[in-house]
Amino acid sequence: MPFRPPLVAHEYFSADPPELPRRAYGEHGPESVVWAELTGKDSTGATLHAHTDAGTTLQLHVGAAGDGILRVRLSEESGARSRSARLLPLTQPDPGAVATVVTGENTVTVTAGPLTAEVTLSPWRLSFHDADGRRLLGADPGLTDISGRMRTLPLGCSRVDGRIVAYHESFLMPADEVLSGTGERFTALNLRGQRPVMWNFDAFGSESDRAYKNVPFYQSSRGYGIVVDSGMPVEFDFGASTGSVTQLIVPDDLIEYYVLAGPTPADVLARYNALTGRPACPPKWAFGSWISSGFCRDSQEQVLARAATIREHGIPCDVLHLDTYWQAEGTWSHLLWDPVAFPDPDAMLATLHEQGFRVCVWMNSYLSHRTDRFAEAAERGFLLRRADGAVYVADSWHGSFPAGGIVDFTNPEATAWFQDLLRPLARQGVDVFKTDFAEGVPADAVAFNGMTGTELHNVYALLFNDAVAEVTREVHGHSTVWGRSSYLGGQRHAAQWGGDTMCSYEAMASSMNGGLAHGLSGVPYWSHDSGGFCGTPSDDLYLRWAQFGALSPLVRFHGTTTREPWRFPAVEADVIEALRLRYRLLPYLYSAALRSAETGEPMMRALGVDTPADPASWRAEHVYRLGTDLLVAPMISASQQRDVYLPPGEWVDWWSGDVLGGGGTHHVDPPLTQLPLWVRRDALLPVTAPAAHLADGPWAQLTLLSFGGGDAVSEIRDDGYVSTVAARRDGDTLSVTIAGPARVTAIAFPTVAGGTPPATVLVNGVRATLGPVDGLLTATWQAPGD
Secondary structure, three states: OOOOOOOOOOOOOOOOOOOOOOOOOOOOOOEEEEEEEEEEEEOOEEEEEEEEOOOOEEEEEEEEEEOOEEEEEEEOOOOOOOOOOOOOOOOOOOOOOOOEEEEOOOEEEEEEOOEEEEEEOOOOEEEEEOOOOOEEEEEOOOOEOOOOOEOOOOOEEEEEOOEEEEEEEEEEOOOOOOEEEEEOOOOOOOOOOOOOEOOEOOOOOOOOOOEOEEEEEEEEOOOEEEEEOOOOOOEEEEOOOOOOEEEEEEOOOEEEEEEEEOOOHHHHHHHHHHHHOOOOOOOHHHHOEEEEOOOOOOOHHHHHHHHHHHHHOOOOOOEEEEOHHHOOOOOOOOOOOOOOOOOOHHHHHHHHHHOOOEEEEEEOOEEEOOOHHHHHHHHHOOEOEOOOOOEOOEOOOOOOOOOEEEEOOOOHHHHHHHHHHHHHHHHHOOOEEEEOOOOOOOOOOEOOOOOEHHHHOOOHHHHHHHHHHHHHHHHHOOOOOEEOOEOOOHHHOOOEEOOOOEOOHHHHHHHHHHHHHHHHOOOOOEEOEEOOOEOOOOHHHHHHHHHHHHOOOOEEEOOOOOOOHHHOOOOHHHHHHHHHHHHHHHHHHHHHHHHHHHHOOOOEEOHHHOOOOOHHHHHOOOOEEEOOOEEEOOOOOOOOOEEEEEOOOEEEEOOOOOEEEOOEEEEEOOOOOOOOEEEEOOOEEEEOOOOOOOOOOOOOOEEEEEOOOOOEEEEEEEOOEEEEEEEEEEOOEEEEEEEOOOOEEEEEEOOOOOOOOOOEEEEOOEEOEEEEEOOEEEEEOOOOOO
């Protein structure tokens, strides 16, 4: 009997992207650029005719798009645009960018600040160099095997029946190069050997190469980044086909890519933000904990009981999330309260706000065919359609709930109608919306503006989140959503979470990789379902995931079963302590968050962000810096043991004060109550007393934790101000200068092995009182104005 592989679950509705054609035996290969002629140059760059080995001519432009940003465009027609660009621009090149173009007998160089493209006209060669002349990357001229067949896709195009179906480019990939990014990628951080397709999937977890959030952008340990400007299912082949080459395959009307200069990841991300937009920081309250109803039947009575229990148990919490069942089953997502389960939502919302809670409700952009709003939207042409004009009724719930229509945000009237469904809820007291799904635009759908489903699929998430964020900005003054899907430029939508993870240590670990990759892709404000989503976690997994969540950019408890801490009585007290630690650190975390809004740097930082010259930092996984001064290594195995790589420097164990040298791997087996956590030696961390929830306005009182009592500089950012603290050690005296309005009233000195705390502390030249406070040697003084 022939072997038959086991039948496994696959997607019926959110289908794979259309596959590119495959060449038949003996069919002509790709058309590759073999020589070029300069046809013009100006302050924007160089224009060339690119001649292929098939005798065809393509239009090529190499020019400046910003300081340290060069753009390469290859198309059949000089005015070609991406098929998604008819809807919204994904990139925003600097219109004032100036290129310096120098021509030689057979060469052209185009320079934008610290980045230069060097072109050899015949035979065609292209490479990019930094300000010191160091080669960052070079285009691959094309590899052929012993039979003469081309194994890589150099700059050029491929045709079917005379029509271009894709453009391509290839770069040489040195053996020691590490590439990271492309969005929320749940696979290994080092993309070498992977072949991701930029197509948003309902990924059903965090343990495959399918991603909810794709970003056609990656960066290199060699100090550069690449952005591909296309909403189509772009394919990156990071040495999967040929180990020494990265290939870009773009099934669009052109290939348009940007090279971003480093030399550091922070520099690359700053240029990425200049090109695609800066991140939007959530309001301060969003950095408190979010506790969900879970994907469970809910009611007004249960919500109020949940809120009361949270406060009675002393669980720090700022946001209550109501998932799907605030609406009646079978009506999702018609955006109306279930009148039976929630008879008086106005009174409920008022009570919750009085108790210090913000309220988030679940929704998506799919309308159950059983609802009156589906009928209205269908009649008015507000839903995606099939080629024959019929409404596309899609099984977006994979048979578990009714099929529905998909709101067509390419139709301005449909967008306005949908926003009018949200405004009454926001004005009623809903503070933020969870924007679920939006990965489900079928490839064969047709939109109001004529786009195909393939052209709309990825950018649909941007349109959906834009529409919702506009409502909360109008009503509440913030643009925060809790989004599952995203694409290039989606950092304008804060926050994003990692989707429907399984309840396992393995899923927690791969989810962590997704957050780190997303941070390297320009999205600072990321979270995940603490405890895992699908199933019920064991007590130890629930606690370990809560610890990970507490030291993530944002934290939410949510799952298919309840994640309320009191439902896990054996570890409830330890979960509360993890959240109390988070709330104590919130001045530090919020400072990092506001800095990320300016720089685009992640809050949850892969180690290569801060130590890019250390090769091992680029390859370290399941460990990260939170801000610049904390290093977190969540437990990723039920064995409760793991190895942790610490980057160069000295690192102080948060719990014991022991000091470990960086640049090596350490084995740890902490007790269940302690997450492996280190602080950079001599760091100054602003902290505050934990509270039940966050108060509006600036921090009322701050303490600085000095881990070593040595020289240090710290920035304290808050709404409307930046304060700077500088500490200088001279013998037994620590002189501290505080510039700015931050209300710092103490400096505490945790025990650091081998360290000696100061005997005298001067604050802005005035001697502080030194003595024990809560078990720590602490210098205290009166803040100005007290």
